[in-house]
Amino acid sequence: MPGKPRSRWQTFAALIACLGIVSCSGGAPDTSATLERGLGAEPESLDYHKARSTEAGDVQRDLGEGLTGYTEDGDLVPRAASGWQISGEGRGFTFHLRPEARWSNGEPVTAEDFVYSFRRLVDPATASFYSQSVIDIENARAIIAGEKPVEELAVYANGEFELRIRLERPTPYFLALLTHPSMFPVHRKSLEQHGEQFARPGKLVTNGAYTLVAWELGSLVELERNQHYWDNASTAVDRVRHHVVNEPAVELNRYRAGELHITDNVPPEAFARLREERPAELRVVPYLDVYYYGFNLTKPPFRDNPDLRRALSMAIDRQALTGKVTGRGEAPAWSWVPPGVDNYDGWQFPYASLSQEERHREARRAFEKAGYGADNPLEIEIRYNTSDTHQRIALAIQSMWRNVLGVEATLVNEEFQVLLSNMRAKEVTQVFRSSWLGDYNDANTFLQVMLSDAPSNMTGYSNKDFDSLVAQAAEQSDPEDRRHFLEEAERLLLTDHPVIPIYFYVSKHLVSPRVRGWGDNVLDYHYSQHLSLSAE
């Protein structure tokens, strides 16, 4: 029944019913049940090389399998490859594929399949969003730019089950990159037979735990156990349905009505109540995503004025923002790289340890040093994209800046695409809201955004020393050395204040008590093959 928690009597009755089933069936998890998952927006594509949304990735991780993958707790493990050797100072990789691995049509998964798929990913004709993620493979850059043929990509098959990849430089996170759906193999024959439509139900041949049986546009994607999957014995749930639910409030209603076992999100307005009512079902976990305000450094007043930027950063009471405005367990951000990133121990703003009063005092001092004050007040614009949360945060920051520094900030609310094009043009923006979601579990995915020539660097930040530290990190084959360079780079970045990191996102799900095997991890990856459903 929607909106009503089960009465005790109902729970008791369900328990009795459970016992009845258990006594006849021997207590095994319910494999015949369908796992109903909330997905969020409609996946824009199930073609590994054409999708880019997290929603598409969630479905694709059930369908396909890369050389490496993650456990439910987010530990990197071999998947399609059973193991590998690294040679040539971290530049050469030899992967040993599992001879028992099969496509969903029963054919073996071979090294040639991976070669074909990697080539398709970088082929300019594929027009993939994610081809830049393999930019470190030898010749990838030139192939994407159309300067070399795809055959030059340094990914080779040596026999049926050995795959060799050569990198241009040591890339310590390369094994983590391989977990991304854009690195999953596509089935050559079905692709050649069906062309653009190969990723459709009845046509898509997959090498993961599940196979695609239905895709009702705007409604759901339905998957079924891949009987040929090499690790099929450990898949517990026969059927998985990913439901498209654009509105978190609608999703919550469906969860309460028992139509969903897992939600993709939790609506902010219901959060506090859910924490009271269903604390055990609410899973809130840090996520590799930073919410920030960026400065346009190409124009006054923020160009060449780090003191002003620092003052504005210190005047923001992040504790109050995450406690009272967002209120879903987000962590105040005192650094750019989120905590929880592998092999990294980031630097924090020195003022992170101060009390908010002390920070305010410091902020006023820096503000004066920057040349502003009562006789020379600062008037700026804050731009953000249309959303209730963004609006409330902007209102709070506007009043914090007014109270602490006397800054008059005007709020400018823009549609997402309008804001994006303004941010890129760097003409009218002064302070803008944005966020950065890590692509893989490594500090590099955050730091490379701020490089002078990074396309996603919307601030215009350009510091040769920072660029050189990140570049030097990329040359290191020893993880400790590399980490040292990255941490140094972040310290420089934070000192320069091109951005104000405000908070680190959390992933938020409601998970039914029937679901077993759910693990919390910073990537928010939850493969259906790890989950099982206990009998009702």
Add this chain to the structure above:
Amino acid sequence: MLRFALLRILSAIPTLLLVIVLAFLMVHAAPGGPFDDERVLPPENARNIAAAYHLDESLPRQFGRYLSGLIRGDLGPSYHYRDHSVAELIGAALPLSLRLGLLSITLALLVGIAAGVFAAVNNNTATDRLVTGLAMIGISIPVFVVAPLLVLVFAVQLGWLPASWSGGDAGWRLLLPVVALALPQIAYVTRLTRTGMIDALSSDFVRTARAQGLGLLSIVRFHALKPALLPVVSYLGPAIAAVVTGAVIVETIFGIPGLGQLFVRGALNRDYTLVLGIVVFCAAVIILLNLLVDLLYGFLDPRIRQP
């Protein structure tokens, strides 16, 4: 009659063309593009994607390409849903939107005409004022207030009906959205019918019928209803078009994957071909419905049939 219909269809072509040109210019004038994201693509990737979708060509060339596809009946590939063509996306959403729209128009006609006739027959009594008052409320309360209220009462509090499209019993899940969508239409139909019926009842031929001793029911049924419904019929064309293509709010609240939602998401994603496809499709539907209304008018009012 056939000649009249053919002429009307032919005269619709320039209108349609104008709609296409305007829509094409407007989607391309909107800031941003279909492949823009916070994650800005490196120039090489951006070039490859632009080339794959011919976005690197000049605007007139792109328009020519689109138009020539359209003439062959091809609405093009969606820029956002890259596995699907625009025709497939519209094809998936249309049956739902049609069902939702036609059901709510049917409901609106049934309830609205009955209430309108009832009010007209009881003209200037307390019942009449009650019915017209309710109709006024129906028109003035917006659907984004009514729909969540219906969900709150019937789905969340009482638990009688599913809260969303994909939940619960398939037979009942359309009931709340149909009612939410029909309410304002019921109000309009009631008011139009009432006015038409009051006019009809005071006309000469009704007075004659009454003088001949016919009862009120047969007068309404056989003489007054047809002329009284003329304003309703002319309202029907735009009304159907509106409920079939413009149910965005109801679709969002109930999570129905219909045309309205598709259009809004298309616009937000700058999915040029999808937006254009839906605009062209809806324009064609509206033109067609207006034509049908004209023909129906001829059937109801014999004076129009005369040349």
